Amino acid sequence: MKTTINARQLKNLASNDCLKPSLRGVFLNTEKKELCASDGHVLGRYQVEVSETDHNAVLPLAAFDYKTGKQGYTVGEFAVNGNVKRTTCHNSTGQEERAEFPLVEERYPDYENVLPVDNPEYEIGVDLKLLQKIAAAMPTKEKTVKLSFSGPVGAIRIEPTAGAADEMEGNSEKFSFIVMPMRLEETV
Numbered sequence: 600m601k602t603t604i605n606a607r608q609l610k611n612l613a614s615n616d617c618l619k620p621s622l623r624g625v626f627l628n629t630e631k632k633e634l635c636a637s638d639g640h641v642l643g644r645y646q647v648e649v650s651e652t653d654h655n656a657v658l659p660l661a662a663f664d665y666k667t668g669k670q671g672y673t674v675g676e677f678a679v680n681g682n683v684k685r686t687t688c689h690n691s692t693g694q695e696e697r698a699e700f701p702l703v704e705e706r707y708p709d710y711e712n713v714l715p716v717d718n719p720e721y722e723i724g725v726d727l728k729l730l731q732k733i734a735a736a737m738p739t740k741e742k743t744v745k746l747s748f749s750g751p752v753g754a755i756r757i758e759p760t761a762g763a764a765d766e767m768e769g770n771s772e773k774f775s776f777i778v779m780p781m782r783l784e785e786t787v
Contacts, residue, residue: 633646683700
């Protein structure tokens with residue numbers, strides 16, 4: 600397998616719960632040619648290059664902990680069979696690092712069963728900085744919100760969930776936020 604994805608990116612998605620060891624790792628799905636990381640609430644999928652000798656496995660996050668070259672990006676080359684054997688090539692400097700990591704000995708959850716199918720799908724763009732602003736501006740400790748979409752080109756309304764609304768009962772500072780979607784450039 601070959602990828603430029605690193606541990607910093609994956610750590611934001613993978614679980615840190617000791618009771619979910621498979622979700623603490625990253626799943627290599629060779630049939631779909633993708634890496635998957637999830638904490639049970641968020642799922643990230645990255646397309647990767649796989650070789651004929653690679654097989655499905657849960658890889659430890661530590662295998663992706665390599666330094667990025669100053670004048671380019673790092674490519675991690677992995678051989679996945681029994682253990683994870685990693686060769687890290689720095690494109691800009693030509694340095695090479697080799698390491699070996701044990702695979703996570705747990706079955707990864709069947710994430711494909713939770714992927715939406717046959718549902719209408721809208722593609723909208725949202726600036727993540729706006730979502731960070733909203734999270735910081737919420738007048739409640741509850742950080743779970745309800746998102747309402749008004750069609751494929753309408754605004755996104757963010758309101759408290761029922762639990763947060765109950766918490767705020769008697770508080771005059773009820774809230775809702777509106778985020779305008781961004782136009783996505785069509786690729787040719």
